[in-house]
Every structure is written in structure tokens, then in C-alpha cells.
Amino acid sequence: MPAWQALTRDLDWDPTYVTERELFPEDVAGTPWLTHEQWAGWEEPYKTTFAEYARTQHEKERAVLALRQALGAARAVRGVDRAWQSVAKLHGATLALGEFAAVVGNLRAVRFARAAAWRSTAAFGALDEVRHTQIPLLLHADLVRHDAQFDFTHRLYHTNNWVSIAGRHLLDELLIASNAIELAIATNFVFETGFTNLQFIGLSAVADRVGDHLLRTTLESIQTDEARHAQIGLPTLERVAAEDRAYAQYLVDKWFWRSWRLFSTVTGITMDYLTPLAHRGASFKEFVEEWVSAQFLASIERVGLERPWYWEHFVRSIRHDHHMIYASAYSYRATVWFDMVVPGPAERAWLRTRYPESWDAFEPVWDRVTALWKEADAGVDFAVHGAAIPTFCNLCQLVLSSGSPQHNEACDLVRGGQRYVFCSAPCRWIFEREPERYEGSPDVVKRVLAGKAPGNLIEFLTRYSGLRYEVWGKDACAGDYPWLERGSGR
Amino acid sequence: MIVPLYGFVEGDTIGLVVLARGDTTGAQIVAQLSDAASVRVDPAGPWRLLARGGEVPLDKTVEELALAPFERVDLRRRS
Numbered sequence: 198m199p200a201w202q203a204l205t206r207d208l209d210w211d212p213t214y215v216t217e218r219e220l221f222p223e224d225v226a227g228t229p230w231l232t233h234e235q236w237a238g239w240e241e242p243y244k245t246t247f248a249e250y251a252r253t254q255h256e257k258e259r260a261v262l263a264l265r266q267a268l269g270a271a272r273a274v275r276g277v278d279r280a281w282q283s284v285a286k287l288h289g290a291t292l293a294l295g296e297f298a299a300v301v302g303n304l305r306a307v308r309f310a311r312a313a314a315w316r317s318t319a320a321f322g323a324l325d326e327v328r329h330t331q332i333p334l335l336l337h338a339d340l341v342r343h344d345a346q347f348d349f350t351h352r353l354y355h356t357n358n359w360v361s362i363a364g365r366h367l368l369d370e371l372l373i374a375s376n377a378i379e380l381a382i383a384t385n386f387v388f389e390t391g392f393t394n395l396q397f398i399g400l401s402a403v404a405d406r407v408g409d410h411l412l413r414t415t416l417e418s419i420q421t422d423e424a425r426h427a428q429i430g431l432p433t434l435e436r437v438a439a440e441d442r443a444y445a446q447y448l449v450d451k452w453f454w455r456s457w458r459l460f461s462t463v464t465g466i467t468m469d470y471l472t473p474l475a476h477r478g479a480s481f482k483e484f485v486e487e488w489v490s491a492q493f494l495a496s497i498e499r500v501g502l503e504r505p506w507y508w509e510h511f512v513r514s515i516r517h518d519h520h521m522i523y524a525s526a527y528s529y530r531a532t533v534w535f536d537m538v539v540p541g542p543a544e545r546a547w548l549r550t551r552y553p554e555s556w557d558a559f560e561p562v563w564d565r566v567t568a569l570w571k572e573a574d575a576g577v578d579f580a581v582h583g584a585a586i587p588t589f590c591n592l593c594q595l596v597l598s599s600g601s602p603q604h605n606e607a608c609d610l611v612r613g614g615q616r617y618v619f620c621s622a623p624c625r626w627i628f629e630r631e632p633e634r635y636e637g638s639p640d641v642v643k644r645v646l647a648g649k650a651p652g653n654l655i656e657f658l659t660r661y662s663g664l665r666y667e668v669w670g671k672d673a674c675a676g677d678y679p680w681l682e683r684g685s686g687r
Numbered sequence: 688m689i690v691p692l693y694g695f696v697e698g699d700t701i702g703l704v705v706l707a708r709g710d711t712t713g714a715q716i717v718a719q720l721s722d723a724a725s726v727r728v729d730p731a732g733p734w735r736l737l738a739r740g741g742e743v744p745l746d747k748t749v750e751e752l753a754l755a756p757f758e759r760v761d762l763r764r765r766s
Contacts, residue, residue: 525701528726561698562727569726585723588693588702597693597702605695607702607759616757618693642704646691 201246209233209313226309227378229440236436239312241428250321254328257418261332264414265339275343277409278473279673282344283535285412287471288400289333289350290534291360291463295368296329302372302380306429309377315429322385322426329419336411345667349534356663357650359641360533363594366638367459371452378437382445383452386430390496391453392460394423395488400467406476431496438500447630449497450505454623457511458593460489465519466526469551470537474544480551482515490515507623510606514599514621516555520548521598524562528583530670531658538673539566541680558602567681575677584654589640590620592628612636690749692716696724696762705760713745713752720762737761 211233212220223230245253303326306319337350353361371383397420404413438445461481468481479487490512494504505511527537540548540563549556566581573580588597588607599621600606608625609618612632619625628635644650651657658664692705694716703723705716713736721730736743738760743752754760 521700524727528701558698559700561729562700565725565727565729581726583723583726586704586706588704597695598700602698602700605699605702607693607695609757609759616755618757618759642691646689 202244205246206244206317207313208317221309221311223376225305225376226311227376227380228444229378229437231311231436231440233311235440236311236315239315239432239436241314241318241432243425243428245321245425250324254324254422257421258328261336261414261418264410265336268410269339277407279536280471280538281407281409281473283537283670283673284400284404284467284471285337285409286346286349286535287463287467288412289337289347290353291364291459293330293333293337293350294354295364295372296326298368298372299326299384300330302375302384303426305375306377306380310381310429311377315381315433318426318429322422322429325422325426328422332415332418336415345665346534346536346670348668349663352663353534356661357644358532358534358662358664359589359594359596361662362641363589364459366594367455370634371455378433379448381429381433382437382448383455384430385427386434386496387449387452388456389423389427390430391489391493392456394420394427395492396460396464397423399484399488400464403468403472403476403478406478407473431500435500438502442501445500446502449502450507450623451627451630453493453505454507454511454627455593457514458595458620458624461485461514461519462522462595466523469519469548470523470540470544474547477547480548481519482552485515505623507626510622516552517558517601518599520552520555520559521600521602522596524559524566525587525596525598528566528581529587530672531578531582531654531664532662533670534664534668536671536673539563539570539676539678539681541678543680555601562602570672570676570678570681571683573676575683576675578671578676581672581676586642586645586652588618589642590624591617591638591640592619592624592635594638594640595620690754691756692749692754693757693759694720694723694762695759696720696728697764698728699724700727707749707754709748709750711749713743713747716749716760717745717762720760724762733765734762735765737763 217233300323303319303323307316307323310316310319333350337347340347354365371388375383397416401413401416401420404416434445465481468484526533530537545563569581589595590597597605597607597620606621607618608622609616610625610629617628619628639647641650645652650661658669688709690707690709692707694703694705703720705719707716717734717736721734736745738752738754738758
């Protein structure tokens with residue numbers, strides 16, 4: 198052990214004025230409550246000193262700033278495909294202030310985590326998350342005067358946009374409300390090791406192929422931090438699983454599903470719809486099967502846990518759910534802050550080869566959208582747009598778009614005379630395990646019916662969702678696609 | 688009294704809210720729901736209306752069917 202380690206990473210003390218239980222109350226430190234000795238030997242594989250950390254981060258920030266100065270943010274984005282720009286807008290908005298919530302979560306671990314090394318690693322994690330908030334805010338602030346949609350990188354979580362409601366519901370529980378143990382398993386093990394670390398690697402490779410140097414550099418700068426502080430998860434899960442296997446399994450099952458819902462929405466539509474066809478590599482399904490499913494199963498088997506009970510449902514959802522979400526979101530695109538495209542014949546042929554077991558069910562939906570665009574004049578977005586109120590899940594707060602066009606997997610639960618509706622059986626199961634934790638969060642429909650949100654679409658968009666015409670999502674090509682023959686018989 | 692129902696149209700990708708009243712008939716629910724989904728699904732019928740796992744007579748009202756707020760109804764194409 199290096200000499201510095203005992204005085205820094207491993208610095209600890211024996212409390213004398215209060216008991217250990219008072220110093221680390223179970224409510225905040227987490228369950229199971231183990232003694233100081235039981236946490237001894239908690240070990241993260243990759244260790245760093247503060248001096249080394251500051252040196253590395255300084256270099257990474259210099260790289261981001263050098264790119265910003267050399268290219269100019271606006272120039273960097275101007276040449277990039279319009280649909281791909283939506284990827285930066287979608288990720289920037291969901292990421293930036295979400296990472297700020299992660300600062301709070303990490304600081305809780307800095308105070309209440311049970312091992313000195315864990316607290317020390319979480320301190321670096323908190324500093325990491327400050328960077329991850331500031332980098333997209335800085336780079337996208339440069340772009341707002343050229344494209345107002347980038348304003349949502351800062352605004353999203355300050356609005357009641359439905360994506361914001363869903364994002365806050367997840368991130369508040371994940372990062373703000375969790376105790377140190379649940380935070381480590383949910384955030385560091387499941388969310389970061391299972392999803393975001395891999396997502397950043399995959400997405401930065403795609404950004405490179407697309408020529409989006411700004412997004413590539415941002416993601417690379419963030420990913421190396423994620424890989425380091427994600428290490429908190431596994432040693433914590435090992436201890437919890439050894440002490441209370443059922444609880445460890447519950448946390449893994451719950452958070453894998455909650456993380457998956459967000460991941461399949463954001464990354465699924467990015468890889469299979471918003472990435473220009475010429476730059477696509479693996480499909481989202483192939484990526485998930487290789488990098489998420491296989492790695493995740495190997496990790497949980499290592500600590501003696503089983504695959505989540507809903508695994509077959511999860512495997513089915515890889516083939517369907519993000520297609521369901523994208524078609525739905527496209528037809529409600531004015532409710533978000535980024536533009537979308539209709540998949541043309543070449544894209545649909547690609548999707549058919551990548552999703553032979555599910556794509557045929559989505560063909561009629563895009564045939565219908567295409568037919569409506571043929572009837573409408575280019576640029577008249579609301580001629581090809583939904584007007585009815587969509588339904589939302591009482592747990593994840595996302596739209597009820599799980600399952601397939603033949604069978605939507607929405608299900609319900611009556612409790613205390615109230616009917617709660619869920620996008621899927623796993624979301625219902627999570628709610629049922631801790632109903633008192635979730636029943637006070639009304640979804641968008643219940644907000645509208647209670648008079649807390651406007652039912653009128655335009656009012657809903659502008660007053661409630663923080664959107665205005667320049668910002669709300671449109672068809673990226675204004676419905677004017679080279680493959681869409683308009684005018685015959687009109 | 689408004690009875691919000693959660694409607695799912697065969698071939699669609701999202702559930703939609705149907706704001707029914709006690710005297711709204713099954714046929715009116717079919718019309719409202721198929722129109723609401725028409726941006727993604729061809730609204731031309733004929734449709735069957737299903738609730739609680741069974742087909743619902745289109746002339747029956749929400750009150751007669753005792754449909755409760757947020758209950759699920761499905762539109763399926765009549766084959």
C-alpha cells in the first residue's frame with residue numbers, strides 16, 4: 198500500500214461522542230446496517246490521488262475548451278445532419294441537470310457511505326458530476342443564439358414537459374432520495390456500469406462517424422469519469438448481497454428496469470432513427486444484447502444474484518419498445534424540444550433486416566404517417582400530429598408505449614379505491630413493492646384532470662411544458678423528403 | 688360526469704385518453720378513439736370494442752357497462 202493511502206483514501210476514525218449508528222443512521226446510510234468492521238476491506242479497483250485527479254481533469258477540460266475555441270460551437274454543429282443534432286439536444290437536456298442531481302447523491306455518499314475508501318471515491322464522483330453538468334451547459338449555451346432548441350439543455354428540468362416529469366421522477370429517486378447503499382447499487386452499479394458507461398462509449402463512436410466532434414469530445418470526457426466512479430457499485434453490491442441477498446436482488450431488479458426505460462427511450466431512438474443511415478453501425482438491439490445484457494448478467498452472476506424475474510419481458514422489449522416510443526413521439530413531436538424524421542424506404546429496409554421479428558408491425562404506422570404527409574403541404578406539421586391526450590405510466594411517467602402495436606402491455610392496479618395504470622408489469626411490480634413511495638406522484642393525465650395542467654394542447658405546450666414555436670419539435674425535413682412523392686391526384 | 692378511459696387501438700403505438708360521459712355509447716367510444724389514433728392508424732373500421740377481456744355491445748353506454756375511470760378499453764379490427 199502506498200504511504201499516502203492511509204492518510205487520504207483510507208483516513209478514518211472511531212467516533213467517541215456518538216455511536217456508530219447515530220453517526221451513520223440507517224435511513225440515510227442504507228440497509229442492511231453493518232458495523233464498521235463488516236465494511237473493512239471495501240476496495241475499488243482503480244485508485245487515484247487528488248493531485249492525479251486534478252491533473253487528469255485539467256487535461257480533459259483543456260481538450261474540450263481547445264475544441265470549442267478551434268471550431269466554434271456553432272460551426273461545429275452547422276455541418277452536422279439535422280436529425281443528428283437532435284441527439285445532442287436530447288442528451289444535453291436529459292444529461293446536464295441530471296448530472297447536477299448526481300452531485301447531490303454523491304455528496305450524500307461522501308458523508309454517509311460506510312467505508313472511508315467509498316467516501317473518498319464518491320468525493321471524486323461529486324467533482325466529476327459538476328464537470329458533467331457544466332460541460333454541456335457551456336457548450337450548448339454557445340449554440341442557443343443559433344438554435345433556440347439548445348436552450349432546453351438548461352431549461353428542461355425547470356419545466357413540466359412530460360419528459361422532464363419522467364426524468365425528474367427517475368432522477369429524484371435515484372439520486373436525491375436514495376440512501377447511500379441504494380445510491381451505490383442503483384446509480385453506480387446498475388445505471389452507470391450497466392448503461393451509461395457503455396452508452397457513452399458507443400455514442401461517442403457514432404458521433405465520431407457522424408463528424409460531430411463536439412458531442413464526441415464531450416462524451417469521451419465524461420465517460421472516463423463514469424468508468425472511475427462507477428466502481429463504487431460492485432464492492433457495495435457484494436457486501437449487501439452477502440448479507441441480504443433478497444434485498445440486493447430487489448434493488449438490482451428494480452433499478453435495472455427503471456434505468457432500462459430511460460435508456461431504451463433515449464439511446465434506442467438515437468441509434469435506430471436519429472443517426473444518419475450511412476453512419477449507423479450496430480442496431481440498438483445488437484448493442485444492447487452484446488454490451489448491456491451480456492455484461493450485466495455476467496456482473497450479477499459474479500455476486501451470486503439471478504437475472505431479474507422479468508428477463509423475458511425485457512428481451513421482448515429490446516425489439517419493440519423504442520420503436521413504439523419513437524412512432525408515438527414523432528406523432529407528438531411538438532411536445533418535445535428536438536426535431537424528428539420519418540424513416541424513409543432505405544431506413545425502413547435497414548430496420549427490417551435488424552428487427553426481422555418485430556419490424557413488420559411498425560410498417561403500417563409509417564405508411565400512415567407518410568400518407569398523411571403526402572396529403573399535407575410541406576411544413577404543415579400539425580396536419581401530421583396527434584391531438585388527443587396520450588396516456589402515461591403511474592410509475593415511470595413515460596407514455597404507455599410498451600409492448601407491440603398488436604398488444605400494448607399496459608396494466609393496472611386498484612389500491613385504496615384508486616386505479617393506477619402502468620406501462621408494463623415490471624413498473625407495476627415496482628409500484629406494488631413501495632406504493633407509499635410512489636402514489637403521491639400524479640402522471641400528466643391526472644394533473645390535467647385535476648386542473649393542475651391545461652388540457653388544451655397549445656396551452657399545455659407553452660404554459661406548462663415551457664415550449665414556444667421556435668423551440669418545439671418539428672419534422673426535421675418539414676415533411677419534404679426526396680422519397681415522398683407529393684401532389685398526384687390533388 | 689366525465690369518465691376518463693384509457694384506450695388502445697390495434698396497430699397503434701401509444702395509449703390514448705377517451706373522455707367519455709355516463710351516456711357515451713360504445714359506438715361513440717369507437718369513433719372517438721379511432722379518430723384520436725388516426726395519425727398512426729387508418730381509422731376505417733369495422734372495429735370491435737373490448738373491455739375487461741370481452742367484446743362490448745356498441746349500443747351500451749358507459750354507465751350500463753359500469754366502466755370506471757381509467758379502465759382499459761381496446762379497439763380491435765373485426766376480421
